[in-house]
Amino acid sequence: MNLEKVIFGFFILLAATLNFGFVLGDIENPVHHHVYELFAAIVVNLVATVLKFGDRTQIGAIHLATSLVAVLQLACAAIVWAWAVHVSGVGMNAEVTSSVVSLSAGALFANVVSVLILIGETLMLRR
Amino acid sequence: MPSVVFLVFRRMRAPLILLIAIYAIAVLGFSLIPGVDAAGRATAPMSFFHAFYFVSYTATTIGFGEIPATFGDAQRMWTTVTIYLAVVGWSFLVFTLLGLAQDRAFQHAIATGRFERQVRRMSEPFYLLCGCGETGAHLLRALDQLRIRCVVVDISPERIEELDLEDLTGDVPAIAGDARSPQLLERAGLTHRMCRGALALTNDDGANLAVAATARLLNADLPVIARAQAPKTAANMTSFDTRHVINPFEKFADYVRLAMREPSCYHLLDWLLALPGTRLRTERTPPRGDWVICGHGRFGSAVRARLAAEGVPTRIVDPDPAVDPGPDVITGVGTEASVLESAGVRHAEGLVAGTDDDITNLAIAVTAREINPEVFLALRQNQAANRRLFQGVEPDLLMVASEIIAHECFALLTAPLLGRFLRVVHGQRDAWARELIAALQKNVGEHAPDLWSVRMDRANAPALVQRLTEAKQRTTLADLMRDPLDRERTLACLPLLMVRADGAEVVLPDPGEELRAMHAVLFASTQAARSRIEFTLRNLNELEYVCTGEDRRGGWLGKWLAGLARRGAARTRAKIPG
Numbered sequence: 001m002n003l004e005k006v007i008f009g010f011f012i013l014l015a016a017t018l019n020f021g022f023v024l025g026d027i028e029n030p031v032h033h034h035v036y037e038l039f040a041a042i043v044v045n046l047v048a049t050v051l052k053f054g055d056r057t058q059i060g061a062i063h064l065a066t067s068l069v070a071v072l073q074l075a076c077a078a079i080v081w082a083w084a085v086h087v088s089g090v091g092m093n094a095e096v097t098s099s100v101v102s103l104s105a106g107a108l109f110a111n112v113v114s115v116l117i118l119i120g121e122t123l124m125l126r127r
Numbered sequence: 128m129p130s131v132v133f134l135v136f137r138r139m140r141a142p143l144i145l146l147i148a149i150y151a152i153a154v155l156g157f158s159l160i161p162g163v164d165a166a167g168r169a170t171a172p173m174s175f176f177h178a179f180y181f182v183s184y185t186a187t188t189i190g191f192g193e194i195p196a197t198f199g200d201a202q203r204m205w206t207t208v209t210i211y212l213a214v215v216g217w218s219f220l221v222f223t224l225l226g227l228a229q230d231r232a233f234q235h236a237i238a239t240g241r242f243e244r245q246v247r248r249m250s251e252p253f254y255l256l257c258g259c260g261e262t263g264a265h266l267l268r269a270l271d272q273l274r275i276r277c278v279v280v281d282i283s284p285e286r287i288e289e290l291d292l293e294d295l296t297g298d299v300p301a302i303a304g305d306a307r308s309p310q311l312l313e314r315a316g317l318t319h320r321m322c323r324g325a326l327a328l329t330n331d332d333g334a335n336l337a338v339a340a341t342a343r344l345l346n347a348d349l350p351v352i353a354r355a356q357a358p359k360t361a362a363n364m365t366s367f368d369t370r371h372v373i374n375p376f377e378k379f380a381d382y383v384r385l386a387m388r389e390p391s392c393y394h395l396l397d398w399l400l401a402l403p404g405t406r407l408r409t410e411r412t413p414p415r416g417d418w419v420i421c422g423h424g425r426f427g428s429a430v431r432a433r434l435a436a437e438g439v440p441t442r443i444v445d446p447d448p449a450v451d452p453g454p455d456v457i458t459g460v461g462t463e464a465s466v467l468e469s470a471g472v473r474h475a476e477g478l479v480a481g482t483d484d485d486i487t488n489l490a491i492a493v494t495a496r497e498i499n500p501e502v503f504l505a506l507r508q509n510q511a512a513n514r515r516l517f518q519g520v521e522p523d524l525l526m527v528a529s530e531i532i533a534h535e536c537f538a539l540l541t542a543p544l545l546g547r548f549l550r551v552v553h554g555q556r557d558a559w560a561r562e563l564i565a566a567l568q569k570n571v572g573e574h575a576p577d578l579w580s581v582r583m584d585r586a587n588a589p590a591l592v593q594r595l596t597e598a599k600q601r602t603t604l605a606d607l608m609r610d611p612l613d614r615e616r617t618l619a620c621l622p623l624l625m626v627r628a629d630g631a632e633v634v635l636p637d638p639g640e641e642l643r644a645m646h647a648v649l650f651a652s653t654q655a656a657r658s659r660i661e662f663t664l665r666n667l668n669e670l671e672y673v674c675t676g677e678d679r680r681g682g683w684l685g686k687w688l689a690g691l692a693r694r695g696a697a698r699t700r701a702k703i704p705g
Contacts, residue, residue, distance in 0.1 A: 039158070039175055043151040050144050054137025056130075082176035 011048040012118055015070065016111035018044055023105045030092035033101055035081070041104070042074045045111070059121055066114040073107035131236050138227050142220035149216040153182045153209040163199030170196070181206075186213030238302070239314075245300035246316040251276050254540065255315055255322055257306040257338045258329030259286050261511045261529035262354070264293070266328070269402055269537045271295045278322075280306050280315050282329070307337040309345065318346050324370075326536055327353040332360040336367075343367040352539060354532050356425060371546065373535050375528035380429035383505060383524065385553065387413045387437055391560035396552055398564070398575055399545075399651070400534045405575040407564065411523045414503050415439055416476030421461030421491045423448050426481040426507055426526075439477075444470050461491040467498055477503040481526075485513045492520045544580035544649035548624045551634050563635070567651060570621045576651035578623075581664065583646050588664035592644050594674070602674055604648070605638035609673040611663050612692055618659055620652030 018041040025032025049067040052060065077100045084096040157178035162170045173181065177195055184191050185206060198206065227233050253276035256263055260281070267277055276297055281287055284303040304311045306329060316322050327338035335353045342351045350370040355361040361372045386393035390412040398407045418434055420427045423445040431441050444461045459466035461480065472478060472495050480491040485508060492504055506522040508514070511529055538545045552560065567576060581587050583595075591607075594600055604625075610616040625636040628645035636648070650660070663669045672678050 035175055036158075039151075039155065043147060046147045047144050050140055050147065053140050053143075054133050056133050078175070082174075085174065086176050 008051055009118060011044060011051055012111075012114055015041065015044045015048045015067075016108070016115050019070070019074070019104060019108045019111050023101055023108050025101075027098045027101045028094035030097045033097065038074070038078060038081070038100075038104065041107075042071070042078060045071050045074055045107070048114075059117060063114060063117055066110045066117070070107040070110040070114070073103050073110065077101075077103035077107070131233070131240055134233055134236055135227065138223060139220070142216070142223045145219055146216040149212045150182060150186065153186065153205075153212065154178045156205045156209070157181060157202065160201045160205055161199065162196060162202055164196070169199075182209060182213075185209055186217070188214070242300050242302045243314055245298070246278055246314065246319065249276065249278070249300075249316060249319060249321050252321050252323045253278055253316065253319075255312070255317055255325040256280070257312070257325065257327050258282075258334070258354075259290065259301070260328070260330060262328045262532045263326075265511070265529055265533040266326070266536050267299070268293070268295070269533065270540070271297050271299075273541065275540070278316050280304060280311060282306070282334075306334050309341045312338065312341050313345065317342060317349070322346070322349060324350040324352065324540065326540075327351065328532060328536070329354075332357050336360050336363055339364045339367045339369040343369075352536050371535075371539055373532050374429075375526075375531045376426040376429040378531050378535065379426070379526040379528075380433040381553075383413055383430055384433040384437055386410070386524070387415065387434075387439070389555070389557040389560060391557045391564065392552055392555055395560045395564055396549065399549075399552075399578060400538050401575045402534065402537065406573055407568070407575075411503060413505070413524070414476035417442070417471065417474065418477040418479065419444060419461075419467070419470045419472050419475045419495075420479045420481065421445070421467075422480065422482035422488075422507075424481070424483060426483075427479060430479050430481065430505070442470050442475075460487070462487055462494060464494050464498060467491070467495055472498050472502065475499065475502060477505065479505045479507075481505075481507040483507075483509055485509050485516070489513075489516055489520060492522065496520075538578060542578040542580045542649055544624055544626060544647055545578055547626070547632065548634075548649055551624070551632075567621055570617075571619050571651055571653060571656075576621075577654050577657050578649065578651050579657055580624075580647055580649040581661070583642060583644050583648075583664075590667040590670045591642065591664050593667060594670055595642065595644050600674070602642050602670075603638065604636060604640045604642060606670075606674045607642070607660055607663060608638065611659055611666075611669040611673055614673050614676055618652065618656035620650050620656045620660065622648050623651050624649040 018037060022033055022037040022041050045067065049064070049071055052064040052067050055061070055063065080096065080103065081092070081100050084090050084092060090096060154175065155178075157173045158175050159172055161172050164170050173195075181194060186209065188210070193202075254270070256267060256277045257280045259267060259279045263279070263281070267279065270277055274297060277299055279287070279290060279299055279301040281301070281303060282305055287301045287303045290299060290301050300315075302311070302315060306312065306327070312325075317325060325338060325342045327335035329335055329338075332355055335355060339351050339353045342349050347368075352371045352373065353364050353369050355364055355372050355374050356376065358374070361374055364372045382393060382396070385396065394407060394409055398405070415437070416439075418439055418441045420431050420441055421444045423431070423443045427443070427445070431443070434441050440455075442455045442457065444457045444459060444466060446458065446460050448456045448458060457466060457470045459469075461467055461470075461482075478491075478495045480488040480495070482488055482491075488507055488509075492506055495502055495504065503524075504520070504522040505524040505526065506517060506520065508517045508525060508527045511527065517525060538549075583591055585592050591602065594602060604622055608618050608620055608622075610618050622636050622638075622640075623634075625633040625640060626647045627633070628643060633640065642648075650657070652660070663673055668678075
């Protein structure tokens with residue numbers, strides 16, 4: 001067992017699960033989507049992205065790309081949220097909530113791809 | 128370049144993750160800790176947006192103050208923690224970056240990346256120079272003067288660093304590495320479309336052989352010039368189709384023999400191979416009496432074989448002679464007067480000091496001169512730095528391996544036909560060489576001429592090819608040698624060799640010789656004459672003028688200017704008597 005591999009797998013899975021937890025629920029109901037979950041998802045996704053830095057292989061490159069997509073989507077979701085609450089002042093109505101959730105659902109898709117690559121990579125290692 | 132980016136990313140992982148964690152903790156803290164309003168009542172904590180905004184400017188120590196509302200004490204406490212955490216995080220990042228910049232592997236990756244880019248972007252013809260020691264540096268300087276580009280590979284990083292300090296006009300991409308590595312040679316442009324040749328000039332025969340072999344296998348058409356000290360290496364190189372194999376010892380021994388048989392041929396060779404601007408040197412002719420050879424290594428044995436072929440008796444002085452002992456072999460070091468005496472230096476006519484140690488050679492020379500001031504001295508100089516010492520002894524013949532190789536390479540690179548001409552000179556008689564020297568001095572000047580060859584093809588002589596193939600007009604060598612400013616004048620040049628399209632050689636072609644497409648001509652000329660001839664070969668109007676006297680330069684302004692130049696030239700000619 002390799003501690004580095006454990007940490008790597010841990011963060012990638014955690015990024016996906018946190019993301020999933022945030023997306024889960026009624027898409028228009030702000031009560032089902034807590035801001036702390038989005039915060040945790042963003043932080044863990046950032047860490048997962050940095051962990052993928054510096055791998056020169058083809059798989060490493062795709063890994064990094066999926067993480068960058070997820071971070072971008074989550075950041076957009078956070079910006080939409082902050083804009084609605086602080087700038088335009090409309091608050092978390094059904095429209096804003098659904099757009100935040102759908103953006104993070106996109107990030108979830110990227111995270112799932114990342115997890116699939118991780119699993120595939122592991123299965124290819126016949127050791 | 129990509130390898131550098133990856134290296135940076137990999138090293139930055141830890142500090143970046145630390146920084147993300149610190150930011151996350153700080154933001155989270157502010158989103159949980161309640162604030163206090165003016166009346167002292169607890170208010171809701173900051174939203175994530177405000178928390179992130181506050182941490183962003185506090186962690187980078189910009190410090191706008193307490194925004195959006197005045198903080199409560201709990202918030203201030205957390206701010207203090209945030210500041211210290213953030214300073215630690217950022218410092219870690221900066222120190223990691225600084226450490227990376229000093230990292231040997233990182234610097235090497237940057238240097239390699241830069242070198243590869245430089246070589247890839249080479250848009251002019253260049254030579255790949257493997258080994259930049261005394262020989263390589265000497266050659267590099269000479270080529271640089273002619274604006275010929277080089278790419279340098281040398282095993283010693285110090286020598287590559289020294290190249291930066293050299294006062295070279297061109298940009299010379301250089302890399303430290305083992306020339307035996309095919310990957311390195313490929314990176315250095317062995318298979319680059321602009322690479323015109325590879326020069327293997329390291330002082331390691333094995334490395335030179337490896338370069339020759341790699342070049343043959345990766346880029347079969349590339350001409351290779353290689354240095355070989357051992358006959359076995361030379362034979363190996365020839366089997367790899369190496370274009371020119373230079374063995375400095377054999378070369379020098381050949382010179383000694385030539386100088387003995389046909390002194391003028393030797394003087395001519397020496398002059399032609401010297402760097403541009405050198406005057407003709409007429410040294411003493413080596414005598415045919417007894418010779419003493421001190422140091423019977425690769426050098427001594429090469430000289431001895433040539434002298435024996437000339438029927439000159441030799442005696443060897445060596446501390447550890449590799450030949451059978453006999454009356455001709457004296458065991459000992461030539462620096463001792465008694466040893467030289469017993470070798471018969473007092474009555475000998477020639478002496479070779481050819482050990483691989485400069486101080487020993489100098490000592491032998493000085494001792495021998497004391498015993499016999501008239502003796503002909505052939506000295507071997509190993510280190511270029513000892514030049515002054517050797518000049519002080521005033522030897523009759525001085526062999527500097529690095530110079531012999533560098534001059535030979537220089538001549539071969541700048542004039543591909545020169546190799547053939549030199550072989551012709553080796554087989555000629557004394558009188559022929561004397562005549563040629565006189566002709567060169569009369570036509571070109573006292574200084575060593577610029578030797579260059581040109582093939583009459585579309586790339587090098589478009590105007591001439593057009594005139595020959597389309598207009599089908601007769602053009603002779605004499606036409607080319609006319610001055611494009613005033614065709615009555617002949618340029619300071621002399622054609623040495625003409626090679627016809629079928630490979631037939633014409634040595635010292637007559638000026639009336641007719642030119643055909645794909646003929647190649649080796650010229651000896653001044654630099655000015657060279658540029659004029661090259662101009663004529665490329666410009667149809669100029670060619671028309673030198674051949675027929677008809678001026679076809681386009682436009683009235685061009686004609687007027689040409690007329691001015693011609694009148695000016697005529698006036699200066701009138702002023703000079705004769």
